[in-house]
Structures are given as structure tokens and as C-alpha cells.
Amino acid sequence: AALGPGTAAVAAEPGNPANLPPNVPEWSKTLGDGVAVRAYGKPSKHEAHVIRRDVEWLTASRESSVSFTPLHELDGIITPNGLCFERHHSGIAELDPNDYRLMIHGLVDKPLMFTLQDLERLPRTNRVYFAECAANSGMEWRGAQMNACQFTHGMIHNVMYTGVPLRVLLEEAGLKTNAKWLLLEGADSAAMTRSLPLQKALDDCLIAFRMNGERLRPENGYPVRICVPGWEANMWVKWLRRIEVGDQPWHHREETSKYTDLLENGKARRFTYVMDAKSVITSPSPQTPFRHGRGFTVVSGIAWSGRGKVARVDVTLDGGRNWRTARIDGPVFDKSMVRFYAEFDWDGRELFLQSRAMDETGYVQPTKDELRKVRGVNSVYHNNGIQTWRVSPEGEVENVEIA
Amino acid sequence: AALGPGTAAVAAEPGNPANLPPNVPEWSKTLGDGVAVRAYGKPSKHEAHVIRRDVEWLTASRESSVSFTPLHELDGIITPNGLCFERHHSGIAELDPNDYRLMIHGLVDKPLMFTLQDLERLPRTNRVYFAECAANSGMEWRGAQMNACQFTHGMIHNVMYTGVPLRVLLEEAGLKTNAKWLLLEGADSAAMTRSLPLQKALDDCLIAFRMNGERLRPENGYPVRICVPGWEANMWVKWLRRIEVGDQPWHHREETSKYTDLLENGKARRFTYVMDAKSVITSPSPQTPFRHGRGFTVVSGIAWSGRGKVARVDVTLDGGRNWRTARIDGPVFDKSMVRFYAEFDWDGRELFLQSRAMDETGYVQPTKDELRKVRGVNSVYHNNGIQTWRVSPEGEVENVEIA
Amino acid sequence: QSAKPAGKEPQAKPAGKETPAKTAAAPAVAAAPAKVHYGIGREAKPEEIAGWDIDVRPDGQGLPPGKGTARKGEELFVTQCAACHGEFGESAGRWPVLAGGAGSLASHDPVKTIGSYWPYASTVIDYVRRAMPFGNAQSLEGDDLYSIVAYVLYLNDVITDQDQELSDKSFPTVKLANEANFFDDDREVSEKAFWKKDPCMTNCVAGAPKILGRARAIDVTPEDGKGPRVE
Amino acid sequence: QSAKPAGKEPQAKPAGKETPAKTAAAPAVAAAPAKVHYGIGREAKPEEIAGWDIDVRPDGQGLPPGKGTARKGEELFVTQCAACHGEFGESAGRWPVLAGGAGSLASHDPVKTIGSYWPYASTVIDYVRRAMPFGNAQSLEGDDLYSIVAYVLYLNDVITDQDQELSDKSFPTVKLANEANFFDDDREVSEKAFWKKDPCMTNCVAGAPKILGRARAIDVTPEDGKGPRVE
Ligand code: HEC
Ligand code: HEC
Ligand SMILES: [Ca+2]
Numbered sequence A, B: 001a002a003l004g005p006g007t008a009a010v011a012a013e014p015g016n017p018a019n020l021p022p023n024v025p026e027w028s029k030t031l032g033d034g035v036a037v038r039a040y041g042k043p044s045k046h047e048a049h050v051i052r053r054d055v056e057w058l059t060a061s062r063e064s065s066v067s068f069t070p071l072h073e074l075d076g077i078i079t080p081n082g083l084c085f086e087r088h089h090s091g092i093a094e095l096d097p098n099d100y101r102l103m104i105h106g107l108v109d110k111p112l113m114f115t116l117q118d119l120e121r122l123p124r125t126n127r128v129y130f131a132e133c134a135a136n137s138g139m140e141w142r143g144a145q146m147n148a149c150q151f152t153h154g155m156i157h158n159v160m161y162t163g164v165p166l167r168v169l170l171e172e173a174g175l176k177t178n179a180k181w182l183l184l185e186g187a188d189s190a191a192m193t194r195s196l197p198l199q200k201a202l203d204d205c206l207i208a209f210r211m212n213g214e215r216l217r218p219e220n221g222y223p224v225r226i227c228v229p230g231w232e233a234n235m236w237v238k239w240l241r242r243i244e245v246g247d248q249p250w251h252h253r254e255e256t257s258k259y260t261d262l263l264e265n266g267k268a269r270r271f272t273y274v275m276d277a278k279s280v281i282t283s284p285s286p287q288t289p290f291r292h293g294r295g296f297t298v299v300s301g302i303a304w305s306g307r308g309k310v311a312r313v314d315v316t317l318d319g320g321r322n323w324r325t326a327r328i329d330g331p332v333f334d335k336s337m338v339r340f341y342a343e344f345d346w347d348g349r350e351l352f353l354q355s356r357a358m359d360e361t362g363y364v365q366p367t368k369d370e371l372r373k374v375r376g377v378n379s380v381y382h383n384n385g386i387q388t389w390r391v392s393p394e395g396e397v398e399n400v401e402i403a
Numbered sequence C, D: 001q002s003a004k005p006a007g008k009e010p011q012a013k014p015a016g017k018e019t020p021a022k023t024a025a026a027p028a029v030a031a032a033p034a035k036v037h038y039g040i041g042r043e044a045k046p047e048e049i050a051g052w053d054i055d056v057r058p059d060g061q062g063l064p065p066g067k068g069t070a071r072k073g074e075e076l077f078v079t080q081c082a083a084c085h086g087e088f089g090e091s092a093g094r095w096p097v098l099a100g101g102a103g104s105l106a107s108h109d110p111v112k113t114i115g116s117y118w119p120y121a122s123t124v125i126d127y128v129r130r131a132m133p134f135g136n137a138q139s140l141e142g143d144d145l146y147s148i149v150a151y152v153l154y155l156n157d158v159i160t161d162q163d164q165e166l167s168d169k170s171f172p173t174v175k176l177a178n179e180a181n182f183f184d185d186d187r188e189v190s191e192k193a194f195w196k197k198d199p200c201m202t203n204c205v206a207g208a209p210k211i212l213g214r215a216r217a218i219d220v221t222p223e224d225g226k227g228p229r230v231e
């Protein structure tokens, strides 16, 4: 109910009196499900709204489409596996792990073939990385379009991977001196390919077989994907079946037709791998408005950078007139999300919330207008402009663009 | 097939030739499930064996029993929510979050009542902690009994929590000067209670509402549990409904009849809260033997300490005659699991694998015999003795005790 | 030769009340005053507390009003408890044993019951009130509660007169025999040998390993479904 | 005024081959020699590689044997492709457009097709071979593949003679018009203004915020199910 500026109402206390003190609810009297009844557990039935969602009008078929992580319903920095956004080009390849093979060939001393069991005999490592689709926020280039944090920013997840450094496999095969590029190829029916510069391959790429402790999920490349830390998620080829070593890039469909950034003058950038520093306030946001009326409250969001660690996040309540540095809480890893909070006393007035990430290289997340000035509005990819949420006096939140 | 010592066989390559190169499998030709078809995802059907399991003979009913985390099938340090071990005393309480209330009363200036929404308006924090049941490895006091890492060590999980420091809530209520102990009480039909010293409550306890980013799972206390970092998991009361502040402990059933440690002379320790430093090799272990024959391979395990950070883990291949320091890989947090690896070239001979954790206080995980010397074999709880796995020349692994 | 963990992450203490005051964004339009209370949550009403405040302490704090005798409790126990715990607390099948075990604590096979092990009688009334009967918790109160508890204590030879009345007045005088045998955690003293400077790294044990026992031989790992029980 | 993150965690480089050699436990019974190769994985056989090595590069490396013309490709395209992409590559419904868009790249509504945008013809043969028809991937080879690709290039005015033969020999000579308009990522130069030392903290913009656009007005957020498409 709208009460006018500055008069935000305190919501009535939720709940069924029969279950509230002094009464004793049923669940405090009778037995619930026993152990191992839910041998592999899932969320409460009261959380059925916390799901990946897609945008029907985006593509012609769900097999080549994207589903979005419900960022507005998450906290901390770990994305639960069941909620990691999906981007498939021909649906989920469902491999039998016994039939899994990774082939490495081309400019190597000895072409090699690995089973999944083979990979697990090599020295492995555990790293937390974000994977962001370069098209994340791509629908916002021309202005505020999607009225939901899930759809403006949900093509990202942050996961702890276990895998073997790609470097180990390449050294096992032995690189020829003219080796400069790698072709990564998936086993899905898009046979997804990307060209990867050798230097990145030898730096920090992982041949990953686990996410957040357990096996990769089918929708994330089970049994093996590659992690290309800080670089656009399209390169993180899933269901990885083949790595060819070559002396030049392949210029395949995903690095020419797609994942090139068209500028205003009709020219296009290619090989734009790194994901620029970015942040977004996840709560409040259109799907999680303020329901509590005035008083002390928490603004929460995430920030990340493909160039290294997030160094700082600023938050504004007045649309960028004045900024305060937010509190980063929880682990700060290289090329990983961080979680930030900004607490304040809301007096019930209209707010224009924004967050601004800075990374350890000194890069500062630009405004959308700063970005458009350099790139125009046709780039599709790499939109890391600052997001504005308007909070109404009633606590409703909407995606707006402001001057 | 047994080939005798030193002649471990290399397993035949797995797989269906129709799906192996040069052939192109079905999943590289046809479309799989589209995005958001699995709105909340789950593991591959080929991972159906990676589940929580219980031990039927342990208790009279599954509603008061335990299920064990499949540690042997996990890596890294995050336990996926669906696989976190369960210990219920009257089954899973299934609360409606609208009906959730937390009451704080007793020796406070002002008794308080919080809704879930209230808790989320207070400053929150993200921390990774292990929760280990004090009865973990309790079946091994008298000797090697359970032939599975899941059952010898699976009453532990390691999770990133989001919650409000308990200190914040207590300060909001205002503590009377004679406040010394807290009673924690759950909303399940065991109305689980434990007494908590105020000092710990003000130090690092969290009123947690999220695990690994999403809401707590029902089996882990949805919507709110308390984290008591480094202390036995029985104190991490789930479905937390009430905190009473008092001037003395309550000596309730879970801190008298249970969770007291009976020594050989018939006397018993009480208030044994801290979980001592401990470790276990999760792979190879009886459920995940060596299937690869001789050659380079990886020993992997976890270590943790309720007293702080794990400082070091040693591994022996010869039953404790000689030790080498293992490689800790991944984040090292306070009162959290760490992951360790020890790679070596297996020549196919019989091995007696052990791991030994040390924490930053200088505590060294004892052998089972060292432990029995001080405590006898009737303690039930707090068995942190060094685990031995025998690896046969064929690669089979079994739980043994050795001299 | 000490391992260098790949990355050490100091976990700062969770934010207390001061943290947001120091570092959080105050509304740009007007700086938030440093605050003592957040003003979140509401006062809990006495009648609300009364409904949930069911705990009982050894000193008698929290005892509900009521009275009862073992004689009156026997029938209630037989109806509501014996199916699991046995008519005399000896247990039916694998459900918990409630009585017996006197003198067994220092033996190879200790039986820990209310009579043999528990330090405080208040724990019985607290626990039965909050958690029993299993599956019908918080159903017992007043005279029925005191009577059942009196019967359980009678089974344990804690009271020997079936007609002795227990009430919220008299209950704190009931003492259990084993109370003095509990002592607070002393591991940092009694187990201080576990804090070792330099654990042995080479030639720590003489001779080849000898197998003393194997879990396989005991053969109780699921799916076998047999074997001893633990608590 | 810079935030102090609660905990900074340096992630060391993933272990390379040297790491285990330096720190891993060698068998206590016999120290493992420092090794150059782990000896894990087996040699991939030439015929295995041949079955999976389907990529094609602009310089012609990887072109499969075969030849074809647009005239022969038309019928194949109509049967296998047109249901989605339209008879002339104009797209049916919301499936990708394959032709047209010439001169649109610098406009407000760029149409990026093979003819208008793609830099290399090799990408067409590579992609169709690996991924099309959608749902029946890796089914096209040899002359059929060359013919369909020739037809797609013909629809895009890349070749203008329906009978021009494309083959593994001639394919590398086919050039696309837009090749020169691609350049490598230059953000660190062209966007160096985004590396700011001290971003503005107070009074950064004059006046109150003015709303220029609202997602609500566009109203395409699910479940509405209408609105523009993106790639
Ligand atoms: C349907 C089975 C069942 C019934 C009926 C039942 N109990 Fe229990 N009782 C249990 C179980 C199971 C436990 C252990 C619960 C746990 O693990 O936390 C238990 C535990 C106890 C304990 C604690 C034992 C110990 O050593 O810690 C007492 C005391 C007790 N019950 C008393 C009673 C009384 C009195 C009644 C009747 C009013 C009763 N029980 C009815 C199943 C039952
Ligand atoms: C059932 C629908 C369908 C059929 C039939 C089909 N395609 Fe496609 N095509 C698609 C989809 C969907 C995509 C985009 C896939 C993705 O997102 O990765 C696509 C993409 C393409 C592209 C790349 C377009 C671009 O701009 O990047 C080309 C070229 C192409 N198809 C050619 C063909 C040819 C040639 C055939 C027949 C041999 C064919 N397609 C049959 C659905 C179809
Ligand atoms: Ca009380």
C-alpha cells in the first residue's frame, strides 16, 4: 500500500498464530523425515521460487539459450551447484563417465589420450573462480530493460573447482616450439570450440572435474570442463573432449560471429577475453524489495574482476552524488566474486542505489554512459556499467537509468 | 584379479567403443535438455551412488539417527548441501519460514522476538566452518570396525555460512551483569537443548540462515541454526527457536547422558566442547580403491581443528615408520577443513596409509593407542586417532589397525 | 619440514555492532548517528515466553507446577513409554535402556542409565517434558509428568517408595548417585602430551607394520545390517 | 577512503609439474626420482585423432576432402536448413538469420550475418560441419557439406556464380568483405580512462537524480514473454 514519501509502512508480522508462541507448532511435537530418507538433499519446499529461470523471447529454442542464476536469493560468494546459470548451444550433453576421453594433439611431441581416471592421478588444485558469460547484462545496452537482478546480472556463478592445471597436461604431451594457440572443443552436439592463447593456458587454466566438492553437474560440463579464470565463460568449454595445439587462432564461430564486440563505427573488437570489473546490488533489487519499512537495514551485493582481486566496492544511495565504501565480508580470492554489504538507517525516502567495483589493477567500474561513449550500444557483450535500482518510499525496487 | 605383490594390474580402459574415438557418440550429434528444464539442478544419473548413507543397526529408528557424508567421493573443502551428514533426534522439522521466530530472554534487559526478516536486517558475515559430530569415528574406539571412510569419518561437513553474529543479538537485548550461560533450544520435536558458555557466544558464534549461498536445508536447520565454530556439532542447534540467558549451565540430556566422555576409571568428562585436530585420507579408501595399477598417483584427504587453523599435515605410506609433509591446497581458514594431497609413484607394493594433522596451537593428532592410553575405549565421543588404510598389491583398501 | 599452505586466509571476527557504524554506508542524505541498538526485533511478551520456556535446571528453576508418585506413574509409563523402553526401562529391542547398569561404568561394557550415570534428576523431567513420548513431544504436563518421572526414578532405585510424592517443591532435593563423577574438560592438562614440538618423521617405529585388526573381519559395514550399536 | 577487505586470500598458481616433485610424499620405502613425465595417459592413435579432428582454419588446415556448388547445395539447404533459417537464410521465426544486413553494422540496428559481418569463410564450413543441422550435428560431409556451404555463401553474395565449385583446394581463396574490420582487444589503451586513481566520492553529480528510463515501461521481463531478442 502506497503511503507517500517518507512514510514506509512496517509490514505486519508474518505467520500463522497457531505456530507462534505461546503455541507449540506441529513440528515441535511430531516426528519428521528420518536420516538418509533424503539421500541427496534438496531445498525446502518453501524455497521453490529459488530457481534458474530463462527468458522465453531471447532465443528460438531452450537448447540454445541461457538460464539465469537467482542472485537476488543468494548470499556469500558460493553459488550452489543447482543454481549455476546455464548456457547451452545444443542442450545438455549427458556423458557416461566411462566413455569420457580427453585428446591432446597437434603441435605436441606425443599426442595423448586421457580417461577421467587418468586425470585424477595428476596433481590437482582447488580454486574459487567466477564464470561470467560475456553477454551478461547484454540486454541493458540501450537502456534499462529487465526488471530483475536475476535477468540483468544472472549469467554468472562462483564456484570452488578441483582440477588439474592445463599446464601439467601440456607438459606431459610436450609442446613444439611453434606452439602458440590451443583449440578447445566440447563433446556436445554444438562441438563448441574456442581458440585459447598458449600463454593463458600455461598460466592458470584448470582441467576441472569437480565443482563445490562434488562432480561437475551435467549442465556445467560433466565430467570435465576447462576453467579459464577471469575470462569470458564462453571459453570455459564444457564436456571438453579435445585440445589441439596450433600456431594460430582458429577464428571459429564463437570468436567471430559471436563474442566479438561491434563498435559504433562498424568495426569490431575480437579476442576480448577479460571480464572487466563489475558489481551489482543483489538485495534489495526488483525481486527482493524492502518489506520492512524504515529503520536499519542491509544493502548486499557482489563484485568481481577478471583482472585479479576486487580491491574495493563503493555504494551510493543517491544515484552517484555521494559514495561510501562498502564492507567486503568473506574471502577475497583472485578472479572470484566478493560479497559486500552497506548497512544504513533508511528514513523511508526514495533511493537510487548503485555499486561501483574497483580491482587491484586500479580499474574502476564505469557508468553505463561512460561505457556507451567508448563502445556505442551495439556491442552485445562486456556490459559492465554501473546498475541503478530505484527504491520507492514503499520499498519497491525497479531497474532505472538516471542522469 | 590378484596378481601377487608388486604386480598390480593396469585396469583395462573403460567405455563403450561406439562412444570412443574415432567414433562420434550420440551426445555429440543430438540435442540434450534445454536450459531451465532443470530449474534446480541435480547430479548426473551416473553419480547416483554419491549419497548420504546410514547404518541401519546403529539406532532403533531413522528419526533419531545419523547419515554420513560420502567423503570418499568429494574433493576440495566445500561439502555440497545435499550431502551434508545429518543427525536428527526426532526427524527433520519442516518449518514454514513465515512462522519462524527466535526468542531471546532470561538475564537480559529486554526480551526480544525476531522474525527471519528481522535477522536479515542486521549486519551479517560469511564464514567457512566445519561441523563435526562428537561421535564421529565413535565406532572405532575398540578397533577397526567400519570398512568405509564414509562410516568411519563421515559425520562432518564444511560449509560457508551467512549469518548474524550472536553477539549482535545479545547486545541488542542487553545482557545482565550475572549472565554467564546460554540455553540454545531447537524447534524440532526433540526440542534439542545445549548450554553454551557466554564467552563463546560473544566470540564467534553465528546465527546462520544460509549455507553455501542458499537458504539452510531443512535437514540442517532451515530456516535458522547456530554455528558454534570448532565445537562439537551437537551444539550447533538446528531450527533454533529460543535462547535463554542464565547464570549456570542447564545440564540437559545432551550434556549429561550424552556428549560426556566416560573414562576407564568410570569418571566422565563433561563440557568437552572443542573438536581436537584430526585428519583422514579420503582417497584411496575402502570405497575408492586404486584401480589404476602402478605408477604416479594421488593420495588425498582432509584435516581440521577446532582450535584454529590446520598448520600442517603429514602422510605416511608405511604405517608410521616414515612421514612426509603433504601439500595443503586451497583455502586455509580458521576452524575449517583443509584439503591435502600427497603424490607418489606406487610400485605396487602393500601400503599402510595414514595422515596426521597439526594445528596452529601445536597440537598433533595422536595415534589411536595414544588416545586409548589416556581415555580407555568407553568414551564414545572425540575419537580423533590416526586412521590406517591398508592398500593391497591389487589396490584394494581396507580399514585396519596396526602395530 | 613444514608445509606451506597454498593460501592462508585469516577469518576476521564476525562483525559486531561497531563494524557497520565504522564502515557501512550511511545515507548520503544524512549521516546515521552512531547507534547503541539497531531497533530490530520487538519485545517478547511474557505470555509468549511462558509458552516456550520449558527448560528445567538442577536448582529447580523452570520446574512446572505439579506432583506425582511412582505408583500413579506406572500405568502411564506402561501405556506411553513401555512399547519402546520396556516395562521396567530395560528397553524393547534397540530403543534406549532407561534403568540398570549400576556399577558398570568402569567395566568393559558400561551401561549408562539414569541410575548408573546421569548426574541430575532435573534432566529427566526436563527431557521427558520436551522430547517424550518420542513422536508426541510436549504432551505431558503437571501431575502426569511428575508421576511418570517418579516411576522412571523408582525403576532406577533413585526413589524406593512407590508412594513418595515428587512435586515442584520437592524435586530439587532428589539427588543422583553419579553426580560427583563428572568433571570439566581437562584435555589441555591431561592430554598435554599431544602438543608436540617436532613429531617424529623418520624411523619412528621399529619393524614392519603388523595387522592387529581388520574391519572386514568384523563385517558390520552396510549393507550387512548387523553388529553392535553405538549411542 | 579505501575498504579493508575482511580477509585477503592469495591464490597461488595451480601446481605445475614441479610442485609434487618438491613437496609431495615420496614412497617412504624408496624416494621417487624427480620425473619429467608422469607417464599418465596413453598415446592417442592417428585413427582416433582423425575421427575427432574436425576443425577448419582460415588457412585451409583441416578442410575435409570434397567439392560442391551452390546449385547442388540449394536443394540440400531447403531440405535440411530452411525450416529454421528460411529458404534464403532470412530466418523462420526467431532462428538465426544467415544472410543480408549488408551495410548495417554502423547503424542503430546492425544485422550481423556471414555476408555482412563474418571475417572468414572457413568458419562457415567448420561450424556447419560440427554443429548443423541443429539436432543432427556432424552428419554432413564431403560434397554435400561443400555444396550447402557454397549455397550459404551464394545467399550472402560471397560467390555469385551458382556453378562455381568450392573444394578443399579452392576454399582458402574465398575471402569475406568484413575481415579487415576486426581488430584485437585494445581496452587497456582505448579505455584507459577507466583506470582511475581516486574516483569521486562526494558531490560527484549536480542536482537530484532524474529518471531517464525504466525497465517497467519496456515490460519484457518474464513472465511477459514478449520483447526484443539478443544473441
Ligand atoms: C516410540 C518410541 C519411544 C517411546 C514411546 C518413548 N520413547 Fe523415550 N526415547 C526414545 C528414543 C528414540 C530416545 C532417544 C532419542 C534421541 O536419540 O535423542 C528416547 C530417549 C529417552 C530418554 C533418554 C535416554 C538416555 O539415555 O538419554 C528418556 C529418559 C526417555 N526416552 C523416557 C521416555 C518416557 C518417560 C517415555 C514415555 C512418556 C518415553 N521415553 C517414550 C523412544 C521412545
Ligand atoms: C532446427 C533448427 C535448425 C536447423 C534445421 C538448422 N539450424 Fe543452423 N542454427 C540453428 C540454431 C539454433 C543456431 C544457433 C546455435 C547456437 O546458439 O549456438 C544455428 C546457427 C547456424 C549458423 C551460425 C549463425 C550465426 O550467425 O552465428 C549457421 C551458419 C547455420 N546455423 C547454418 C545451418 C545450416 C547450413 C543448416 C543445414 C545444414 C542449418 N543451420 C540447420 C538452428 C538450425
Ligand atoms: Ca527457563
Ligand SMILES: [Ca+2]
Pocket (backbone or CB within 6 Å): C090, C091, C092, C093, C094, C095
Ligand atoms: Ca535392548
Ligand SMILES: [Ca+2]
Pocket (backbone or CB within 6 Å): C219, C220, C221, C224
Ligand atoms: Ca560384508
Ligand SMILES: [Ca+2]
Pocket (backbone or CB within 6 Å): A244, D053, D054, D055, D056, D062
Ligand atoms: Ca585440426
Ligand SMILES: [Ca+2]
Pocket (backbone or CB within 6 Å): D090, D091, D092, D093, D094, D095
Ligand atoms: Ca526472423
Ligand SMILES: [Ca+2]
Pocket (backbone or CB within 6 Å): D219, D220, D221, D224
Ligand atoms: Ca509486466
Ligand SMILES: [Co+2]
Pocket (backbone or CB within 6 Å): A134, A232, A259, A260, A271, A272, A273, A274, A381, A382
Ligand atoms: Co569478449
Ligand SMILES: [Co+2]
Pocket (backbone or CB within 6 Å): B134, B232, B259, B260, B271, B272, B273, B274, B381, B382
Ligand atoms: Co564433547
